[in-house]
Amino acid sequence: MSNATLVIRPAEEYDVPEVLRIERASFADPWSADSFLTSLELDRMRFLVAEERREGDANQAGDGMLLGYVIALVLAEEAEVADIAVSSDARRRGVGGLLLDAVTDELARRGVRSVYLEVRESNTAARALYESRAFRQVGRRRGYYQHPAEDALLLKREIEPG
Numbered sequence: 584m585s586n587a588t589l590v591i592r593p594a595e596e597y598d599v600p601e602v603l604r605i606e607r608a609s610f611a612d613p614w615s616a617d618s619f620l621t622s623l624e625l626d627r628m629r630f631l632v633a634e635e636r637r638e639g640d641a642n643q644a645g646d647g648m649l650l651g652y653v654i655a656l657v658l659a660e661e662a663e664v665a666d667i668a669v670s671s672d673a674r675r676r677g678v679g680g681l682l683l684d685a686v687t688d689e690l691a692r693r694g695v696r697s698v699y700l701e702v703r704e705s706n707t708a709a710r711a712l713y714e715s716r717a718f719r720q721v722g723r724r725r726g727y728y729q730h731p732a733e734d735a736l737l738l739k740r741e742i743e744p745g
């Protein structure tokens with residue numbers, strides 16, 4: 584990542600095609616373009632992207648390469664991480680962790696105290712990421728996922744008000 588800067592910023596409509604590309608490459612049941620567009624509009628959704636800007640790129644949001652995104656849904660003092668993914672060629676470089684940290688900070692500033700999420704039991708990469716960010720298992724949703732059918736683990740993290 585020499586001469587490159589990673590910027591975490593709110594998503595914009597022009598990010599949606601690249602977000603969709605990463606989403607479709609990451610999940611068997613991907614969100615639709617409409618779901619992402621709606622997430623941009625609703626105040627209770629926080630939608631952040633990670634953009635890598637290299638030296639020589641014009642220094643404007645959207646001129647770099649989109650590496651990943653995270654979406655959280657805020658419901659008063661609780662929130663849910665609804666979607667998170669990193670482009671396959673940019674994984675294990677800390678991008679997912681930075682996205683999760685950034686959205687958690689934002690949730691804390693909004694007064695959220697508990698963050699929940701569901702994860703496929705077999706998704707070792709995501710589970711390791713969440714474990715590294717102090718999420719702990721608080722439940723199991725049997726047969727929650729399709730394609731293939733699988734249980735979801737329900738994870739929770741308590742956060743301090745920001």
Ligand SMILES: CC(C)(COP(=O)(O)OP(=O)(O)OC[C@H]1O[C@@H](n2cnc3c(N)ncnc32)[C@H](O)[C@@H]1OP(=O)(O)O)[C@@H](O)C(=O)NCCC(=O)NCCS
Pocket residue numbers: 609610667668669670673674675676677678679680681701702703706707708709711712713715
């Ligand atoms: C889960 C995902 C977002 C992680 O993104 P990432 O940018 O690769 O994660 P990071 O590089 O920030 O990893 C942070 C930590 O998580 C853990 N981790 C991440 N990927 C891992 C893997 N494949 N194996 C083991 N641990 C892993 C490690 O502890 C890692 O820290 P380290 O690299 O210092 O050891 C990414 O793998 C992804 O997009 N997967 C497909 C979509 C998905 O499953 N989303 C989650 C749905 S619940």
